[in-house]
Amino acid sequence: MLPEPPPGKIVVLSGAGLSAASGIPTFRDENGLWAGHDMDEVATPDGWARDAARVRRFYDERRRAAAVAQPNPGHRALARLQETWGPGRVVLVTQNIDGLLQQAGAHEVIEMHGSLWRLQCESDPRHPRHPVHGAQDPSVHCDWCHARLRPAVVWFGEMPQHMDRIYTELMGADAFVAVGTSGVVYPAAGFVQIARQAGARCIEVNPRPSGGPFDEILAEGSEEALPKLVDAWLAD
Numbered sequence: 001m002l003p004e005p006p007p008g009k010i011v012v013l014s015g016a017g018l019s020a021a022s023g024i025p026t027f028r029d030e031n032g033l034w035a036g037h038d039m040d041e042v043a044t045p046d047g048w049a050r051d052a053a054r055v056r057r058f059y060d061e062r063r064r065a066a067a068v069a070q071p072n073p074g075h076r077a078l079a080r081l082q083e084t085w086g087p088g089r090v091v092l093v094t095q096n097i098d099g100l101l102q103q104a105g106a107h108e109v110i111e112m113h114g115s116l117w118r119l120q121c122e123s124d125p126r127h128p129r130h131p132v133h134g135a136q137d138p139s140v141h142c143d144w145c146h147a148r149l150r151p152a153v154v155w156f157g158e159m160p161q162h163m164d165r166i167y168t169e170l171m172g173a174d175a176f177v178a179v180g181t182s183g184v185v186y187p188a189a190g191f192v193q194i195a196r197q198a199g200a201r202c203i204e205v206n207p208r209p210s211g212g213p214f215d216e217i218l219a220e221g222s223e224e225a226l227p228k229l230v231d232a233w234l235a236d
Contacts, residue, residue: 003203003216005233006175010085011166012078013191014094014101014222017180017206021072021223024065024098043155048122052148053138059151060135063116067133071104074179074222077230079105084234091169095181095188097153110169112160112188118152121145125152160187173200179222183210205229 016026041047042058071079078101082090087108094101094109097116101109121127121142128143129152140149154160170176176195183189183204192202192212204214205225218225 002218002229002232003175003201005236006201008174009089009091009169009172010081010175010177011091011093011169011173011191011195011200012177012179013181013188014078014092014096014179015181015188016096018074018094018222019069019072019096019098019100020180021074021221022069022098022100024069024096024100039156043153044157045155048150048155052150055151056136056138059116059153063132063134066098066100066116069098069100071100072223074226075100075104075106077226078179081230081233082106082108091173093166093169110162110166112154112162112166114151114153114161116151116153119149120152121147122150123147163187166191167194170194170200171198173198175203176200177203177205178210178212178214179205179226181206181210183212 020026037058042055048055078092082092083105092101092106092109094111095113097111097113099115099117117132119130119132119136123145127145130140130149141147142149170191171194173195176192178192181188192214195202196213202214203216204210204212205218205222207219207221209217209219218229
């Protein structure tokens with residue numbers, strides 16, 4: 001039986017599992033994102049300081065892969081839910097940096113780990129960001145201070161973005177839905193606790209449930225579970 005539609009605000013947290021059916025590798029599977037890569041070398045500020053060219057190559061590869069990926073039915077279902085009920089009621093938070101939710105038609109997505117499709121100043125992330133669509137041109141520098149531009153993604157050891165807004169949304173939620181996320185990396189792993197304390201019903205969509213304190217679990221891939229769930233909610 002599918003969960004009943006919540007009466008008010010829904011906060012959806014999506015992780016790598018949402019994009020797996022689109023061909024975007026997850027992180028820790030046998031053939032996942034880190035296979036053949038040392039995350040300390042390509043996804044940390046120290047790695048950037050040691051060898052910026054290697055970091056650029058890594059993200060250029062990820063950008064090429066994401067450029068040919070297409071949203072799957074899970075992305076489209078979430079975008080349809082937000083389109084129908086509005087971004088004030090359906091708050092989409094993602095750990096993914098691939099932009100597939102936006103490509104599926106989602107109007108507003110809180111990208112807590114940044115985006116493959118932007119570059120930021122290495123000295124001050126508040127400086128203007130630059131769009132990037134293919135390989136990064138290392139000759140392009142910050143418009144304000146002329147420092148180098150780095151991928152505008154959150155690296156290990158850095159604080160995720162938009163956390164104040166995310167916490168505010170969670171504390172006002174009637175339902176929290178975690179989709180395709182391992183539930184072991186903080187601060188995102190703590191979102192379910194915050195939502196529960198606020199009185200939200202907590203739902204997990206994951207073929208390998210995390211074991212977290214969820215009220216209801218849909219133990220299948222998001223590309224299968226989300227269209228059914230959204231169809232049921234919109235038809236109710």
